[in-house]
Amino acid sequence: MENFVFYSPTCFVFGKGTEATAGQYVKKFGGTKVLIHYGGGSVVRSGLLDRVKKSLNDCSIPFVELGGVKPNPRSGLVYEGIDLCKKENVDFILAVGGGSVIDSSKAIAAGVVYDGDFWDFYQGKRIEEALPVGTILTIAAAGSEGSPDSVITKEEGMFKRGASGDAIRPRFSILNPELTQTLPAFQSAAGITDIMAHLYERYLTNSEEVEVTDRLIEGLLLTMIHEAPRVIENPNNYEARANIMWAGTMAHNNSCGVGRSQDWNSHSIEHELSALYDCAHGAGLAVTMPAVFTYEMNHNVMRFAKAAVRVWGCQMDFEHPEVTAKAGIEALRNFLISIGMPKNFEELGAKEEDIPKLVDVLCNGDGRKGSISGFTTLNEEDCTKIYQMMV
Amino acid sequence: MENFVFYSPTCFVFGKGTEATAGQYVKKFGGTKVLIHYGGGSVVRSGLLDRVKKSLNDCSIPFVELGGVKPNPRSGLVYEGIDLCKKENVDFILAVGGGSVIDSSKAIAAGVVYDGDFWDFYQGKRIEEALPVGTILTIAAAGSEGSPDSVITKEEGMFKRGASGDAIRPRFSILNPELTQTLPAFQSAAGITDIMAHLYERYLTNSEEVEVTDRLIEGLLLTMIHEAPRVIENPNNYEARANIMWAGTMAHNNSCGVGRSQDWNSHSIEHELSALYDCAHGAGLAVTMPAVFTYEMNHNVMRFAKAAVRVWGCQMDFEHPEVTAKAGIEALRNFLISIGMPKNFEELGAKEEDIPKLVDVLCNGDGRKGSISGFTTLNEEDCTKIYQMMV
Numbered sequence: 001m002e003n004f005v006f007y008s009p010t011c012f013v014f015g016k017g018t019e020a021t022a023g024q025y026v027k028k029f030g031g032t033k034v035l036i037h038y039g040g041g042s043v044v045r046s047g048l049l050d051r052v053k054k055s056l057n058d059c060s061i062p063f064v065e066l067g068g069v070k071p072n073p074r075s076g077l078v079y080e081g082i083d084l085c086k087k088e089n090v091d092f093i094l095a096v097g098g099g100s101v102i103d104s105s106k107a108i109a110a111g112v113v114y115d116g117d118f119w120d121f122y123q124g125k126r127i128e129e130a131l132p133v134g135t136i137l138t139i140a141a142a143g144s145e146g147s148p149d150s151v152i153t154k155e156e157g158m159f160k161r162g163a164s165g166d167a168i169r170p171r172f173s174i175l176n177p178e179l180t181q182t183l184p185a186f187q188s189a190a191g192i193t194d195i196m197a198h199l200y201e202r203y204l205t206n207s208e209e210v211e212v213t214d215r216l217i218e219g220l221l222l223t224m225i226h227e228a229p230r231v232i233e234n235p236n237n238y239e240a241r242a243n244i245m246w247a248g249t250m251a252h253n254n255s256c257g258v259g260r261s262q263d264w265n266s267h268s269i270e271h272e273l274s275a276l277y278d279c280a281h282g283a284g285l286a287v288t289m290p291a292v293f294t295y296e297m298n299h300n301v302m303r304f305a306k307a308a309v310r311v312w313g314c315q316m317d318f319e320h321p322e323v324t325a326k327a328g329i330e331a332l333r334n335f336l337i338s339i340g341m342p343k344n345f346e347e348l349g350a351k352e353e354d355i356p357k358l359v360d361v362l363c364n365g366d367g368r369k370g371s372i373s374g375f376t377t378l379n380e381e382d383c384t385k386i387y388q389m390m391v
Numbered sequence: 392m393e394n395f396v397f398y399s400p401t402c403f404v405f406g407k408g409t410e411a412t413a414g415q416y417v418k419k420f421g422g423t424k425v426l427i428h429y430g431g432g433s434v435v436r437s438g439l440l441d442r443v444k445k446s447l448n449d450c451s452i453p454f455v456e457l458g459g460v461k462p463n464p465r466s467g468l469v470y471e472g473i474d475l476c477k478k479e480n481v482d483f484i485l486a487v488g489g490g491s492v493i494d495s496s497k498a499i500a501a502g503v504v505y506d507g508d509f510w511d512f513y514q515g516k517r518i519e520e521a522l523p524v525g526t527i528l529t530i531a532a533a534g535s536e537g538s539p540d541s542v543i544t545k546e547e548g549m550f551k552r553g554a555s556g557d558a559i560r561p562r563f564s565i566l567n568p569e570l571t572q573t574l575p576a577f578q579s580a581a582g583i584t585d586i587m588a589h590l591y592e593r594y595l596t597n598s599e600e601v602e603v604t605d606r607l608i609e610g611l612l613l614t615m616i617h618e619a620p621r622v623i624e625n626p627n628n629y630e631a632r633a634n635i636m637w638a639g640t641m642a643h644n645n646s647c648g649v650g651r652s653q654d655w656n657s658h659s660i661e662h663e664l665s666a667l668y669d670c671a672h673g674a675g676l677a678v679t680m681p682a683v684f685t686y687e688m689n690h691n692v693m694r695f696a697k698a699a700v701r702v703w704g705c706q707m708d709f710e711h712p713e714v715t716a717k718a719g720i721e722a723l724r725n726f727l728i729s730i731g732m733p734k735n736f737e738e739l740g741a742k743e744e745d746i747p748k749l750v751d752v753l754c755n756g757d758g759r760k761g762s763i764s765g766f767t768t769l770n771e772e773d774c775t776k777i778y779q780m781m782v
Contacts, residue, residue, distance in 0.1 A: 001405075001406070001568075001629075001630060001633040001634065001637070003405060003406025003408075003409065004405050004406060005402065005403065005404050006402075006403040006405065007400075007401075007402040007403070009398075009400035009402075010398075011396065011397075011400075012396065012397040013396050014392075014394060014395050014396070014397065014650070015392070015393065015394025015395060015650075016394060017394075018394065177392075208630070209630040209634070210630075210633075210634065211617050211618060211634050212610075212611065212614045212634045212637050212638045212641070215611065215613050215614045216607060216610050216611070216641070218610060219603075219606030219607050219609060219610035220603065220606065220607070222606050223602050223603045223606045226602050227602060227603075238392075239392060239599075239600040239601075240600075242601075242650070243392065243600070243601065243602050243603045246603050246649065246650070247603045250603070250607070250646070255641070255646060258405070258637065259405065259406075259633070259637070
């Protein structure tokens with residue numbers, strides 16, 4: 001096991017009706033003037049935004065609002081948020097929404113206290129300081145509610161890039177599974193896929209003998225396999241929603257990622273898809289993961305066989321472990337299809353003729369030098385083959 | 392899933408040589424004058440204490456020392472520590488040792504800033520305020536390095552009782568598996584048993600459908616089953632030590648205990664044994680758990696069958712699930728014996744004739760009213776039968 005520091009100081013407030021405590025948690029973590037940041041439609045229509053405002057009012061905490069965050073959140077709104085916070089002397093950002101809203105909030109939080117262009121953080125500069133952020137989560141997916149990460153797309157060039165730093169870990173995150181019960185099945189499934197991808201990206205390691213991390217990941221994947229069909233069948237199944245929501249947080253606050261290398265090639269390869277086609281990140285991952293894993297399989301057949309046996313219940317083929325490894329990847333693919341995810345470029349809305357462009361931005365865009373690197377190193381030729389496998 | 396708040400803000404610094412960072416972490420978390428609290432022999436002999444002092448000196452942080460913590464730590468030394476801290480204006484407690492040292496440090500930390508008798512907290516008063524505590528862990532066992540709990544034995548009456556509060560969660564915990572490599576096999580095994588008990592106490596719930604918590608617990612138990620024999624066979628197996636150490640922390644910071652009721656009857660029943668005979672807590676649990684589980688089994692046969700199948704690899708007997716449930720408890724018992732734990736009162740050094748006294752203190756001592764309550768409620772008759780099963 002490699003040396004590590006694990007620090008997850010987010011206060012998770014979980015359960016029915018917990019959004020009513022938003023005001024008291026903002027106060028507890030020092031906020032005196034809040035920016036409520038959100039997307040649009042559903043948060044307003046469902047009355048959630050009004051309940052959050054009431055909670056702030058009840059605690060006599062003034063606020064301003066900025067809605068309009070879109071999936072795959074854009075830098076333009078981040079700049080707008082930074083300006084608004086400076087003008088209004090905001091000292092706390094309250095994200096009401098999913099991963100996109102939270103990531104946009106984190107970018108604003110870092111940008112407000114930084115003299116330069118916030119995009120510097122998305123080009124590799126570590127975030128050391130930020131306004132405190134709190135979240136009220138409306139979809140189990142990105143794990144941003146418990147992570148030190150944020151992903152933003154820059155309109156010029158459509159670069160989708162990530163930034164990181166303990167300073168943007170939310171101070172508190174309010175997780176009410178009831179809020180996810182109104183999600184359309186497709187969005188629920190895309191969130192589930194994203195959570196499973198966060199687990200697979202951590203499972204595909206080049207470090208040896210971190211059994212505890214393997215076992216935690218396997219446990220969370222088994223939870224998803226058990227709960228996902230229940231949610232797709234009955235969107236109002238609170239217990240299934242609750243299990244998925246907490247698994248999603250645990251999948252990405254790095255509880256199950258410590259002490260070893262991780263992959264993240266699937267995320268990088270997918271990010272170009274959602275940046276170009278604006279598809280749901282989870283849907284993109286459903287198409288990307290089986291292709292990437294099949295391509296990477298021979299790098300460590302036993303690792304894929306382990307997942308196949310322990311997570312997917314495949315029988316171990318001791319003479320031909322690659323058969324078992326492949327069966328595990330197929331089981332993942334079939335599972336994702338079964339919950340309604342797309343299986344190829346066509347269903348995703350992607351185009352084969354764009355592959356050269358996708359590969360170029362992926363491998364050379366924004367400072368990269370011809371390849372990406374995780375579980376394996378993938379150059380332009382590798383990435384071209386992987387995208388072609390998705391067609 | 393029941394509503395819950397999960398807040399684990401401890402900074403875990405894990406890996407080889409990490410004790411050298413003690414000074415910088417004390418500084419990071421605001422300490423300017425430290426009490427180093429420890430046990431005795433091994434911490435001094437191994438040179439660890441000197442390395443910790445050097446780290447504080449390198450950071451120009453003054454300190455005083457209080458050694459002498461014994462297993463099943465006593466209230467007498469806590470009072471001494473409180474007086475010393477007040478006299479020396481200490482503002483940070485640094486625990487160097489195992490669960491006993493950490494628990495004693497937490498008691499001192501709470502007592503220093505409290506006007507009354509610190510024992511009030513061990514009679515049910517919640518700890519709301521305390522000096523900050525940091526730890527350098529030397530045995531994987533109690534999980535106190537990541538928990539809001541402390542257990543102290545009061546000399547008058549030999550009451551062994553627990554206190555709790557987020558204020559005594561360590562600000563940081565330094566976990567270096569190398570420090571555990573010099574432990575005798577018996578102590579390693581007792582620690583392993585304690586960790587497994589923390590997992591079983593959380594597994595035995597009366598709440599339904601918290602699959603995510605079940606799966607995380609099962610994963611950590613499977614890790615222990617894989618790693619424990621490797622450590623007993625080769626005490627210098629760093630990877631196995633590392634897996635056990637991190638599993639021990641995760642087993643007790645409540646990552647795998649949220650959203651549902653827990654048991655803790657085994658701990659209560661054992662506490663009377665270690666209070667009276669001063670045996671190792673883990674050794675006492677090895678004798679206690681199989682008896683308690685066998686006694687509690689019919690309360691929920693399927694729960695024990697689940698553990699038997701998923702954790703111990705037992706075949707499910709669909710006609711007679713109680714056979715499977717029992718097989719799982721036997722597998723646990725045999726596993727604990729195989730790593731060198733005692734199996735009955737005699738091997739533990741306990742005496743059958745003391746059972747009435749044990750039961751009386753357990754069920755009536757220190758404010759209790761004739762029973763203890765967890766997965767099941769156990770009155771004096773139940774507890775008598777359970778102790779008799781251990782003979």
